[in-house]
Amino acid sequence: MFSSLFSTSPPADPHAPNFHPVASKFKKDELFGELTPKDTELLCTSSGFVTETQIFYTITEDGIMIMCQLIHSSVGLWYPTIQFTCKIFDPKTQKTTWKSVNVSNFTCPPTGLDKRSSKADEFSFTYNSKPGSDYPESYTIRANPAPDIQIFLEVSRPASVSGWKIGKGEAGGYSNFGPDSNNPEGYVIHRFWPRFKASGHVVLAGQAIPVEGPGMFVHAIQGMRPNLVAASWNFCHFQSQDLGGVSAIMMEFKTIDAYGVKGAGSGGVSVSVGSLVVGQKLVSVTAETRLPGETQSPDAPVKCRVAHLKPALDADTSYHKPCEIQFEWAGPSLDAEKTKGYKALLDIDLGTVEQPKGLIEKVDVLAEIPKVLKMAVNYVAGTKPYIYQWINPAKLTINETSSGDVLEANGFVYIESTFIS
Known part of the structure; x- marks a missing residue:
């Protein structure tokens, strides 16, 4: 993979696809792929350009957001960089606690455990299994990244809410880059506990x-250099205790111009994956590929999309950030006997540039990543990627397409919008 990133040999047909999105690989009734134990094992590779992360997001009853993250970055010629990062934001006090450290004595797997677990002097993620119980899987998170920060959390997956990726089998979840999907130049994959x-x-x-x-x-x-993967990213994480437990998540990225379904120069392809949990059950998994300039009927049976509305120039970042943002899901039901499908909509007012609503931080990415990764990324002069992070109270509107019933869930939504180029 390392050598392929430097290849200058074009495909025989310059208009042949050099991007193969996961959202286009599977039929609408084949989108749900249940996770296997191997899917959540860490690769911890030390070759090629591979950035790997495990992230746990928690939102408390009063809207406090807690994020714990492991980042394992391999940049080809150097020893991998391993970071632990955490962020805690209290919307009542508007106080943000943020820490990112390069860890010491990283081990994966720890003695007696598999590669779903890892540890270092500053943190540990310990995977626990209880088959047949109401919560068959959990992680114990312990972290002490600084003298004034300690974290202890037990996070447990309900048996009724399966982990998922898009599509079954070993090929499930992968969006592949390069003309040969079976021997890709790079790839992107996401696996979730929703x-x-x-x-x-x-x-x-x-x-x-x-x-x-x-x-x-x-x-x-x-599985490639970060600046080649995408021009932008969007992420949404909604949680509510209403209706017995509701979740709506979405991850979207847009390819750079060099990677598209009609070869180099046809990029700007948006790939979205997401899911809905209603009544503490995973009810739908959905995905969508959107080509540059493509529009789709509002009545399409499968949707997974984000729309930036009322964009406004932010002088701090030089990007046009949304003043409103909309997330939309539509997909078949995982319980076909109950309903044919689900639709859901989330509209969020993010405020203006001068008077933002729910803005946690504008993260200067190059100020946060390790120096060696900056060297490998080698951004062109003037490019300065930023991540906008928000958390807001929100109402998710859910429609069961068979019955026509409209449900509402009130909760909190955490949103990230990343601008790279």
């Missing part, structure tokens, strides 16, 4: 804060 139960506490500057609430887990891998 809803878990978290309990524990965090200690900030000597003050203990109890943590109870729902959340989600994602294991994501980018």
Whole structure:
């Protein structure tokens, strides 16, 4: 894979696809792929350009957001860089606690465990299995990334909310880059627990804060240089305790111009994957590929899309950030006997540039990633990627397409919009 990133040999047909999106590989009734134990094992590779992450997001009853993340970055010629990052945001006080450290003595797997677990001096993620129980899988998270920050959380996946990827089997979940999908130049994959139960506490500057609430887990891998994967990313994570437990998640990326379904120069392809949990059950998994300039009927049976509305120039970043954002899901039901499908809609007012609503931070990406990764990424002069992070109260509207019933769930939504080029 490392050598292929430097190849200059074009495909025989310059208009042949050099991007193969996961959302186009499977039929609408084949989108759900249940996770296998191997799917959430860490690769921890030390060759090629591979950035791998495990992220746990929790939102408490009063809207406190807690994020714990492992990042394992291999950049080809150098020893992998391993980071632990955490962010805790309290919307009532508007206080953000953020820490990112390069860890010491990283081990995967720890003695007696498999590669779903890892540890270092600063943190540990320990996978636990209880087959046949109401919560058959869990992780114990312990972290002490700084003297004034301690985290202890137990996150448990309900048996009724399966983990998922798009499509079954070993090929499930992969969007492949390059003319040969079977021998790709690079790839992107996401695997999710769309809803878990978290309990524990965090200690900030000597003050203990109890943590109870729902959340989600994602294991994501980018198997190529980050600046070649996408021009932009969007991520949405909605959780509610209404209706017995509701979750709506979505991950979207848009390819750079060099990678498209009609060869180099036809990029700008948007790939979205997402799911809905209603009544503490995974009810639908959906995915969508959108080509540049393509429009789709509002009545399409399968949708998974994000729309930036009322964009406004932000002088701090030089990007046009949305003042409103909309997420939309539509997909077949995983229980065909109950309903044919589900639709859901989430509209969020993000405020203006001058008066934002729910803005946690504008993250300067190049200021946060390790120096060696910056060298490998080698961004062109003037490009400065930023991540906007928001958390807001929100109402998800859900429609069961068979019955026509309209349901509403009130909760919180965490959103990231990443601008790269």
